[in-house]
Every structure is written in C-alpha cells, then in structure tokens.
Amino acid sequence: MVARRTARDLRSENRFEVLHALFELGPSTRQELxxxxGLSxxxxATLVTEFLSEGVLRIATVENNTGGRPQERLTVDPGRGRIVGVDVAETYVDATVYDLALGALGQGEVALDEHxxxxxxxxxxxxxxxxxxVAAGGAEHEHIIGVSVSMPGHVHxxxxxxxxxxxWDWRDVHIEKMLAHLLVPVYVDNPLxxxxxxxxxxxxxxxxxxMAVVNLGTGVGAGIAIDGALVRGTxxxxxxxxxxxxELDGRPCRCGRRGCVEAxxxxxxxxxxxAGIDPEHRTLRQPRQRDFVEAVAExxxxxxxxLKDLAHRTAHYLAAALGDLVNMLNVPTVTLTGWASEALAAHLLPAVxxxxxxxxxxxxxxxxxVEPSRVPGNAVALGMAAFTLQQFLNRLGLGSPAGTGPWADRGRGLGPAGLGQQPGQGL
Known part of the structure; x- marks a missing residue:
C-alpha cells in the first residue's frame, strides 16, 4: 500500500525541484526557476526565501532591466560547507571533497588488497x-557537513x-558505527x-x-531511474x-548462484x-584486478x-545482458560507468x-x-555527495525524499552554524 502524500511531502518535493533546477540551469532568476x-x-519565491535564510543560496548578480524591477540571479553558495563523497570498492577507496555546489576540491585514494x-x-x-x-582539498574540519560512503552489495x-x-562475504556489518569517530554525520548507501x-x-x-546506469568493475550492477525517480526497491x-x-548452470558466482551476469x-x-582463450597469456600474470583490466585495454x-577474442566474447555477453535489462524496463538510455567500463568501453560498445x-x-x-557516462570525475563519489547535500537540507528542515528513497537523521547534533560538529572536533 502506498502511503498518502501529505502537504509537507509536497512542499519538500518542491524544495528539491528548485535546488535541482539550480544545478541544471546554473545561476537563475526566480522566474526562470x-x-x-512548473511551480508557481x-x-x-517562498522557497528561495527559505534557502537564502539558511545560507544555502546566495545572490550571484543583480540585473537592472530597463523599465522593470531589478532581477536577482540565485546560485548555491559553495562556501556554506564541505561534503565528502566516498567510493568504496573491493580494490580501492576513493574519497573526494566537494563544496556545497558539488564542485570537487580535493581527492584521495587508498588501494585495498582484494583478498x-x-x-x-x-x-x-x-x-x-x-x-x-580533506588535506588535498584544503578543507577545514569544522566546515565538513557530512560524509557519504558507498559500499558494494546490499546496504540498509x-x-x-x-x-x-x-x-567480501560480509553480512550485517555496521559500517556507520565503525566510522562514528569521524564526528560528522555519516550516510551509507549503495554505488548503484x-x-x-x-x-x-x-x-x-x-x-x-x-534510464539505466550500468556499473562495470569487480562487480556489476545497474542503477535505475524511472520518470525522474531513483528506483530503490522494497x-x-x-x-x-x-x-x-x-547462462543456466554456468560459471559459479560469488553470490552463490551459477551463471550470473557478473560472473x-x-x-x-x-x-x-x-584463461579459457589462452591459459598462458601474459596479461593473466597481473595479480591486481585494475592492473589486469588496464593491461587488457593496452x-x-x-x-x-x-584480447580481441576476449573483447568479442565480452561484448556478446554484455549485449545479451543489456537486452534483458532493456526488455524488462523499456528504458531509452543506458550509460556505462565504473573503472572497468572507463578502460574498455571504447573497445566493447561498437560491437554491443x-x-x-x-x-x-x-x-x-x-x-x-548506449553510451559511456559523461559525468565528470568519480560518479559514485559525486552521487554520494549529492545524497549528503540532501541529508544536510533535511537536517535544516529543507530536505526532500523525492526520488532518493528513505532518509534518517540518526540523532547527530549540528555544531556551530549547523556545520555538523562541535568546536575542536574533526576528522
């Protein structure tokens, strides 16, 4: 049963639409928004006043039109805080610090032993x-309003x-609690x-x-949006x-089944x-997954x-699997993202x-x-930063669940100026 939408829900969705429009349009007048x-x-005007009062928006320019009232162009205030988006995969952790306008300021990566x-x-x-x-971005700890961490697999x-x-064979790992010593709000979600x-x-x-956004890396999955709403499932x-x-009864998959697309x-x-094409091929000597995929591309x-045979077979598998995805969802657009996709898409997509x-x-x-993603930088870290921005607005009373599923502010207090920490605390 679908819960009945309330006036408060509608107001929150309207706030989200205004914010989203600013990211799409850039500095905009109230009339353009x-x-x-499609809002009145x-x-x-009311929602913009709320955003301005909380320092989320600022007036970028004032235009004097002949014979009319001056028009203010509004933009997200990048200085309102700093956000950390984290992409955790089986072979690496990639973290990026963003300003409130989701401009990248600094990046850090740590290699993980895949075993x-x-x-x-x-x-x-x-x-x-x-x-x-944080060090690369020159971010002050007291300005960090939140950290979002993407974890592979099923996340609550x-x-x-x-x-x-x-x-990783993980079950019920409380990753947020393990990061509580960061002393900022932490949000955990799935990279898809x-x-x-x-x-x-x-x-x-x-x-x-x-659309469907297909992520290729150690694992494989698809993020889905229908009519502008992110699909999460129950x-x-x-x-x-x-x-x-x-493939029925095909290769064993790490999930325990056989014949999965990921396998x-x-x-x-x-x-x-x-290995089935050439068991002695030199590329198989690469012990790390990312090194192996880069060697394949080279x-x-x-x-x-x-390797051309490998690409031909892989394109065949990908086309068949994408066919099932498109037939099921009837999406008009598929984009490919992920580190393996970045290395191999140019070699696979023509045949696909x-x-x-x-x-x-x-x-x-x-x-x-079917195209490679053109999202700048690390798409996972950027998406996680957008989740943190929405959560921050939620803590200010300006948030919205529209298109992004459930949110929960789990009791973390806001420090000075609502920036997520107490004086002297930091990462």
Missing part, C-alpha cells in the same frame, strides 16, 4: 582516503549497515544508487528522465542486474574468459589477437550496439542509446 520546475512564482575482507581493514582504508582528500541506508557484500543520482543531476538525466536492493541469469562481465569474469590497442537489435524486443529498440 518557476518556468523550469509565489511558491518559488583482504576484514571490515576493520576496509574501515581503516576509508578513514585514510578521507583524510587524504537508514541503519548504516552493509547487509550483504558477496565479494549513487551513480544513477549523479547521472540524473550531471549526466544523461539532464535530457531524459528514464529493501534498497533494486539494480542487482549483475546477479540475474546469463562474465565483472573483472574476475574477464580473467576467466581470457593489449587491445596493440591488436593482440587473444551492432548486436543489441538481436536481443532487444522491437518495441523497446527505437531511440535506444
């Missing part, structure tokens, strides 16, 4: 990456728990939700409102396309495919025949596009596009 959002000028799965080891890597990013955001991470939010705000979502587990069936398209799956650029008509139902094929 009203036209873009009076509603926009080490102890939660305390991963949590230590998260802290070290955050510290590196409201509890801050990694429910199940198959590649982060990449689709970043695509909605800064990528293909500026043109279309229904337990925040929507998008586990990597654990749908590609063929994840980085370990690529290694398995290459070999493809050189025309290595075994050629083969897709053999896998997609005719009704879903017209206008279908």
């Amino acid at each position: 009203a036209r873009h959002t 000028p009076a509603t926009v 080490e799965n102890d939660p305390s080891y991963v949590a230590d890597g998260i802290v070290r990456a955050i510290e590196s990013a 955001p409201e509890a801050g728990v990694s429910v199940f991470a198959p590649n 939700k982060a990449v689709v939010l970043s695509e909605m705000w800064f990528g293909a979502g500026r043109v279309v409102d229904t 337990t925040n587990n929507a998008g586990e396309w990597g654990h749908t069936l590609l 063929y398209l994840g980085a370990p799956g690529l290694r398995t495919t290459l 070999g493809l650029a050189e025309g290595d025949p075994a 596009r050629d083969e897709l008509p053999h896998h997609v139902m005719p009704g879903s094929l017209p206008g279908l596009t």
Whole structure:
C-alpha cells in the first residue's frame, strides 16, 4: 500500500525541484526557476526565501532591466560547507571533497588488497582516503557537513549497515558505527544508487528522465531511474542486474548462484574468459584486478589477437545482458560507468550496439542509446555527495525524499552554524 502524500511531502518535493533546477540551469532568476520546475512564482519565491535564510543560496548578480524591477540571479553558495563523497570498492577507496555546489576540491585514494575482507581493514582504508582528500582539498574540519560512503552489495541506508557484500562475504556489518569517530554525520548507501543520482543531476538525466546506469568493475550492477525517480526497491536492493541469469548452470558466482551476469562481465569474469582463450597469456600474470583490466585495454590497442577474442566474447555477453535489462524496463538510455567500463568501453560498445537489435524486443529498440557516462570525475563519489547535500537540507528542515528513497537523521547534533560538529572536533 502506498502511503498518502501529505502537504509537507509536497512542499519538500518542491524544495528539491528548485535546488535541482539550480544545478541544471546554473545561476537563475526566480522566474526562470518557476518556468523550469512548473511551480508557481509565489511558491518559488517562498522557497528561495527559505534557502537564502539558511545560507544555502546566495545572490550571484543583480540585473537592472530597463523599465522593470531589478532581477536577482540565485546560485548555491559553495562556501556554506564541505561534503565528502566516498567510493568504496573491493580494490580501492576513493574519497573526494566537494563544496556545497558539488564542485570537487580535493581527492584521495587508498588501494585495498582484494583478498583482504576484514571490515576493520576496509574501515581503516576509508578513514585514510578521507583524510587524504580533506588535506588535498584544503578543507577545514569544522566546515565538513557530512560524509557519504558507498559500499558494494546490499546496504540498509537508514541503519548504516552493509547487509550483504558477496565479494567480501560480509553480512550485517555496521559500517556507520565503525566510522562514528569521524564526528560528522555519516550516510551509507549503495554505488548503484549513487551513480544513477549523479547521472540524473550531471549526466544523461539532464535530457531524459528514464534510464539505466550500468556499473562495470569487480562487480556489476545497474542503477535505475524511472520518470525522474531513483528506483530503490522494497529493501534498497533494486539494480542487482549483475546477479540475474546469463547462462543456466554456468560459471559459479560469488553470490552463490551459477551463471550470473557478473560472473562474465565483472573483472574476475574477464580473467576467466581470457584463461579459457589462452591459459598462458601474459596479461593473466597481473595479480591486481585494475592492473589486469588496464593491461587488457593496452593489449587491445596493440591488436593482440587473444584480447580481441576476449573483447568479442565480452561484448556478446554484455549485449545479451543489456537486452534483458532493456526488455524488462523499456528504458531509452543506458550509460556505462565504473573503472572497468572507463578502460574498455571504447573497445566493447561498437560491437554491443551492432548486436543489441538481436536481443532487444522491437518495441523497446527505437531511440535506444548506449553510451559511456559523461559525468565528470568519480560518479559514485559525486552521487554520494549529492545524497549528503540532501541529508544536510533535511537536517535544516529543507530536505526532500523525492526520488532518493528513505532518509534518517540518526540523532547527530549540528555544531556551530549547523556545520555538523562541535568546536575542536574533526576528522
């Protein structure tokens, strides 16, 4: 049963629409925001006043129009605070510090041993990456309003728990509690939700409102947006396309099933495919997943025949799996993101596009596009930063659940000027 929307819900959604419009349009007048959002000028004026009173927006310029009242152009105030978005994968932790306008200020990365799965080891890597990013960005600790951490697998955001991470064999790891000593609000979510939010705000979502964002790395998954709303599912587990069936009784997958998409398209799956083509190939000597994938890309650029066979087979698997995804969701746009995609998309996409008509139902094929993501920087970290921004607005009473699923302010107090800490506290 769908809960009845209240007037408060509608007001929160309107606030979200105004903020989202500013990210899409840049500095805008109240009239431009009203036209873009479809809200009444009076509603926009009221919401802008609220944002200005909290310092979230500032007046960028004042334009004097002949014969009319001066018009103020509004923008998000980047100096209102600092946000840390963290992308945690099986092989690395990548942290980026952003200003409130989601401009990147500094980045830090820590390599993880893909064979080490102890939660305390991963949590230590998260802290070290955050510290590196904060130092690189010149961020003052007291200005950090929140940290968002993306964890692979099934995540329960409201509890801050990694429910199940198959590649680490994690179950019910309370990652938020493990980071409580950071002394700032911490939000934990899944990278599939982060990449689709970043695509909605800064990528293909500026043109279309229904899409799938396919993430290729150690694991494989798809973030989904339908009619401008991020799809989470009942337990925040929507998008586990990597654990749908590609081959009945096929390769074993780390989730415990056989024949999953991830077993063929994840980085370990690529290694398995290459081993079947040429068990002695030099690229197989690369012990780290990212080094292996980069070596594959380099070999493809050189025309290595075994690697060309690998790319051909992988494109075949990807086209078939994308066909199922498109047939199920009827999305007009698919974007590819993730570190493995960045390395290999140029080698895979031409063959994928050629083969897709053999896998997609005719009704879903017209206008279908499959492209690399053009979101700048780390799409996961950027999406997580956008979640933190929304959570910050929620703590100010300006937040919105629209399109982003459940939120919970878990009792963390706000320090001076609402910046998330007490004096003298920091990361």
